[in-house]
Amino acid sequence: MNVRFGLLLLLATSSVRADWPEFRGPTANGLVPAAEAAKLPVKWSETENVAWKVELPGQGWATPVIQEGKVWIATAALDGTTFSVLALDEATGKVLLEKRLATCDNPEPLANKVNTYASCSPAAEKGRVYVHFGSYGTFCLDTTTFEVLWERRDLTCSHWRGPGASPILWGDRLILSFDGADQQYLVALDKATGKTLWRADRTTDFADYDAKGRPSNSGDMRKGYSTPYLTDVAGTPTIISPGAKAAWAYDARTGAELWNLTYSTHSPSSRTVVSSKLGLAFINTGLGKAEIHAVKLNPPPTGTVSESQIAWKLLKRTPKMSSPVLVNDLLFMNADGISSCVDAATGEVLWSERTNGQTTASLIATPDRVYVCDEDGKTAVFKASRTYELLAENQLDSGLMSSPAASDGSLFLRTKTHLYRIGH
16 A cells, blocks of 8 residues: 555544644645545635734745644745744744754855745654755754754755755655755665665766757756655555656665656656556656656556556646645646646546646645645635536735645645634
């Protein structure tokens, strides 16, 4: 069984409230556990259904993560000279901690209006939170005393336009991605000590020129922002990690390469979604001409994925940055404000409708509805069904670049300026 899917079933049948411990939530795919879904709000505004609203210092598109009654936020100075973490009381919004973790005298310029110096979401578990700023540093904090237990400042790459991939937790390790202009690799750290357990350098074959004749040794042609997704494939804990020109699968235990999917695009940021029921991994290839490839996982691929191992491809209206969400064998996605519903088994587009403005944030969903946030502060809510039905349009004062989080029956929305708890 897919370990993420198994965890979702456990949460759905448990009376214990579900936290949102990492980018895209407790099952890493944007699904709100069923026990929480019924209480999640559908309608809100600046004056309606806001439990609290807190202005945030600095800038960052990292998703808020929630664990044991605390909301953790990564933020940085606009110029990238300081990197900080905040902890807020989940119930009241009271700031419990504002702690500077790192400084940098000469940060790389972003040269990108989409990204920030704090776009990597933290990861949290009982007693620990892991805050990651790419090559600017990774930090493990005690969630009670707020003491920094360990840090790593020696894992480097040229982020070119800023870091983006968030850390993930598996077993005794913390897994990080560094897809830079100069080097591209994944690393697993012992989460207790921060020591390196393995490093997997990408073996992508970068051609001299890309499909449009641009030199592939330019930074953009080698960059990636995608957070890896970990799933069980035939008993092997498998990390699926899209990068520039290729997505790679690694054994989480050792970092050994298992298989790869090649393509011509670069700078992927969308996170892979997996259906254990259908035996498919939905991999978004990134910028250039974004495509979604539905890769067959049964039997597991080996070597380079062949055309016969791809169930279908989707080339039209696929997201450039946001991650899709899978509900009831339907894949929902948003590209440039156009939301689409796709039959996950066949790749057939069932409907496409303009629901939003430009969308960067990843989608989240309950078993019966989908939430799409845009860069102008609007969240569209529609039914998770084969026919389109809009349920609500909700507007906040500032844009939503960060992906939403859900916990304790409420939504946590980070705009460009504030953090909101929407709901009770």
